[in-house]
Amino acid sequence: MKNEKIQDIEKLLREKGAASVLLVCGNSFRSQALYGRIQEAAEKAGAGLTEFSDFTPNPGYESVKAGVQVYLAQHCDFIIAAGGGSAMDVAKCIKLFWNMEQNKNYLEQEIVENETPLLAIPTTAGTGSEATRFAVIYYEGNKQSVSHPSCIPEYVLLDASLLVTLPEYQRKATMLDALCHALESWWSVNSTEESRAYAAEAVRQVFQYEKAYLANEQEGNEGMLEAANTAGRAINITQTTAGHAMCYKLTTLYGLAHGHAAAFCVAALWPYMAAHTEDCMDPRGSAYLQEMFQGLAKVMGCTGVEGSIERYRAFLEELALPVPVMRSGSELEILKHSVNPDRLKNNPVLLTEETLEALYRQILKQEEI
Numbered sequence: 001m002k003n004e005k006i007q008d009i010e011k012l013l014r015e016k017g018a019a020s021v022l023l024v025c026g027n028s029f030r031s032q033a034l035y036g037r038i039q040e041a042a043e044k045a046g047a048g049l050t051e052f053s054d055f056t057p058n059p060g061y062e063s064v065k066a067g068v069q070v071y072l073a074q075h076c077d078f079i080i081a082a083g084g085g086s087a088m089d090v091a092k093c094i095k096l097f098w099n100m101e102q103n104k105n106y107l108e109q110e111i112v113e114n115e116t117p118l119l120a121i122p123t124t125a126g127t128g129s130e131a132t133r134f135a136v137i138y139y140e141g142n143k144q145s146v147s148h149p150s151c152i153p154e155y156v157l158l159d160a161s162l163l164v165t166l167p168e169y170q171r172k173a174t175m176l177d178a179l180c181h182a183l184e185s186w187w188s189v190n191s192t193e194e195s196r197a198y199a200a201e202a203v204r205q206v207f208q209y210e211k212a213y214l215a216n217e218q219e220g221n222e223g224m225l226e227a228a229n230t231a232g233r234a235i236n237i238t239q240t241t242a243g244h245a246m247c248y249k250l251t252t253l254y255g256l257a258h259g260h261a262a263a264f265c266v267a268a269l270w271p272y273m274a275a276h277t278e279d280c281m282d283p284r285g286s287a288y289l290q291e292m293f294q295g296l297a298k299v300m301g302c303t304g305v306e307g308s309i310e311r312y313r314a315f316l317e318e319l320a321l322p323v324p325v326m327r328s329g330s331e332l333e334i335l336k337h338s339v340n341p342d343r344l345k346n347n348p349v350l351l352t353e354e355t356l357e358a359l360y361r362q363i364l365k366q367e368e369i
Contacts, residue, residue, distance in 0.1 A: 002152045003131050003233070009038060009080075009119070012155060013045035016117050018078035020048040022071050024091040025082040027053050029123065034159055038080060050074045055090050061107070061139040064093040068106075071098050081130075081153070082121040088129035089136050091118060092151035096135075107139060113150040120153035123162045125213070125224035126174025126259055128181055128232020130156045134239075152236065158229060160221035168214075170257065172319050175213060177259030178228040179206045180266050183312075184241040185234035186296050187273070187289075188346045189282045198234035200299045202227050207300070207315075242351055243269055245343035246359070249335050254324035264323070267316055268362040273349040274305050282348040289348055326364040335360045 006012050013021065021042050029035055042049040052070050055063035071079075071094050081091030097106040099114050120130035129135075130153050135146045166174070182202035185195055205227035212220025246269070247261035254261075274293050280286040297308035326332070336356040344351055351359075 002154060003229075004155050006119070006155050006157055009157070010041035010044050012117075012119065013041060013047050013078065016078060018042075018045060018047045018117070020050065020074050020076045021078045021080060022067075022074065022076040022091075022094070023049060023051045023080045023082065024067065024087050024094065025051065025053055025080075026084070026087055026123075029082050029087075032123070032162055034082070034121065034162060038082070047078070048074065050076065052090075052094075055086060057086050059086050059090050059137050061137055061144070064090055064097065064137055065106070067091075067094045068098050068102070072102075076116075078117050078119075080119045080121065082123065084122070084124045085127040085129050085136075088120060088122070088127065088153075091120070092129075092135040092153075093137055093146060096146065096148055096151050107144055107146075111148045111150070113148075117155065118151070118153040119155040119157065121157045121159065121162070122225065122228070124166065124170065124174045125163060125221070125228040126177035128178060128228045128230075128235065131229050131232030132236040134236075156229065158222070158225040160218055160225060163221040163225070164216060166216075169260075171214060171216075172321065173257035173259035174228070175206060175210065175224060175259065176263035176316075176319075178202065178224070178231045180243050180259065180262040181231035181235045181240065182206070182227075183266060183270070183296070184243050184346075185231065185238045186299075187292055187348050188238035188241050189348055190238040190346055191292075192237060195234045195237035196295075198230050198237070202231035202234060203296075203299055205230060210315075239346050240343070242339075242344055242347040245339050245347075246335075246356065249338035250324060250363070253331060253334065256324060260321055263316055263321075264363045265359070267313060268359045270312065271309050272355070272359060273347075274309065276349050279350040280348060281345075281350050292348075323365045324363070331364075332357050332360055 052067045079091050081088050095116050095118050096111050100106050100109045122130045133149050133152045182199045186199040209220045209223030213224040243262050243266040246265040250261035277286045277289045280289045293305045297305050300308045302308040336353050
């Protein structure tokens with residue numbers, strides 16, 4: 001079973017016969033109590049423990065290559081990923097690449113599944129990376145998406161104590177990332193009965209635990225970790241849609257957190273799609289699409305599509321996140337040409353360049369002169 005939830009690390013290491021563990025984590029993880037628990041668990045299980053932290057946010061290929069060399073040099077047979085999306089991405093790629101030819105580019109080789117166990121421990125409630133088959137690294141400055149079922153972590157440990165020190169802005173942005181994952185998965189052209197069940201549950205969990213999570217209460221932290229994990233299971237099936245495809249350049253141009261940018265994109269995208277179901281790209285047809293939006297409203301406890309959109313907007317407004325300010329018209333050109341057409345193929349409604357520009361205008365404030 002993939003993504004099995006566990007609590008006892010020592011027991012797991014013993015069961016898997018681990019002799020040498022590679023811990024992939026950011027430097028800040030060392031201040032967490034769980035860091036000491038992992039050290040103790042490895043020692044009691046009779047396993048060596050090697051740490052790898054030589055990577056940055058948006059990790060590069062060379063960092064992954066360095067991690068693979070550490071894995072091989074220490075004869076590792078078990079990987080623990082503890083952190084946000086970057087630590088997860090690096091650990092997943094180390095798992096996928098360690099058994100490849102080491103003198104050739106990993107990205108040009110075929111992935112051959114291996115049995116190395118991977119335990120994922122998320123330190124934020126947002127990415128859901130601990131539940132997906134995806135990893136993102138950068139090669140020569142260009143984003144490379146790596147996808148393979150064997151990099152879905154076999155085990156996951158959801159520890160709410162890891163969220164206690166999250167700053168307020170990161171807390172809000174990661175929650176929004178989880179919510180956008182669920183919403184986009186719900187309306188993706190790749191959606192299935194299973195993915196919609198995960199997406200619906202994640203949407204309910206985000207709304208249920210929002211207040212307690214933002215107040216940094218134990219129940220809220222536990223609930224939001226579950227929501228992010230459930231949303232991750234949804235996008236593992238469907239992938240994300242235009243909300244995420246549109247948000248990446250917003251993060252770099254305006255210094256927004258990923259979830260912040262994605263949430264603003266979804267706020268503009270959702271009403272446009274609901275009003276243009278005749279431009280349906282889902283093979284199940286426009287009538288299905290209309291039913292799907294109605295179904296989402298029901299999940300959110302709203303009587304109609306407009307009500308669900310308004311509830312989302314109100315939810316976003318309560319968070320009082322700053323709106324990015326457009327400084328020049330050239331930024332619109334940069335934004336609309338940054339959207340990967342392949343990512344738009346998952347979107348249920350056709351989006352032209354003109355539509356993307358109009359949506360970005362809605363998202364951005366004009367700078368006052």
